[in-house]
Amino acid sequence: MAILYGENVRLRATERTDIPTFQRWINDPEVVEFLSNIFPYSLEAETAWFESVLKRPMAEHPLVIDLRLTHGKNGKSEWLPIGNCAFMGITDIHRSAEVGIFLGEKEYWSQGYGTEAMRLMLKFGFEDLNLHRVWLRVVESNHRARKSYLKSGFIEEGRFRKAEFRHGFYNDIILMSILQEEWFTNKQKEG
């Protein structure tokens, strides 16, 4: 896909040079607090992960979330990688995909950038990939993420009870989804 631009963020393809940044993010305990990654990741392990995702269909390659830092002269902008996102397990017949997202640069949390990036993903998914359903799972206690997903138009549709063991406790996993028709209805309403 071509690079997708929003007001403050853009989504672009991941390059090999992004791997050390991804490794730093994925080893930050605060960043992975609500993620399923529990192991420390070496640069080699992160590189192996990157090699493995390149073998997946193009629509499932991870995308880097870049934040626009400056509107320079001649319309030139500087971009800072702040996170990544990806579709997973796209099904041909049902046109369904799981989506995952995280911002690795913590100072940019709670400023709307995650929601903006998710909306770009949904636009790409529904308007270019012709997905019919995008779903995600989120730990019950991850209130910031849940609020962000609601803002993007996801609806809570169920929960896996005590499905994840982290920090000594079992947690419920909330399932959320948005349908293609809901995306277009929301878009119409927002004008």
Ligand SMILES: CC(C)(COP(=O)(O)OP(=O)(O)OC[C@H]1O[C@@H](n2cnc3c(N)ncnc32)[C@H](O)[C@@H]1OP(=O)(O)O)[C@@H](O)C(=O)NCCC(=O)NCCS
């Ligand atoms: C989840 C994530 C992508 C959301 O992106 P974001 O840019 O931080 O989210 P947004 O700012 O768009 O929206 C978050 C909302 O939750 C609110 N919020 C923040 N902390 C909160 C809390 N503890 N309880 C309730 N609401 C909270 C914010 O104020 C904001 O709402 P507002 O726009 O009405 O002010 C990002 O925070 C992140 O990557 N977190 C770490 C990794 C992670 O949890 N990934 C998701 C795994 S499912």
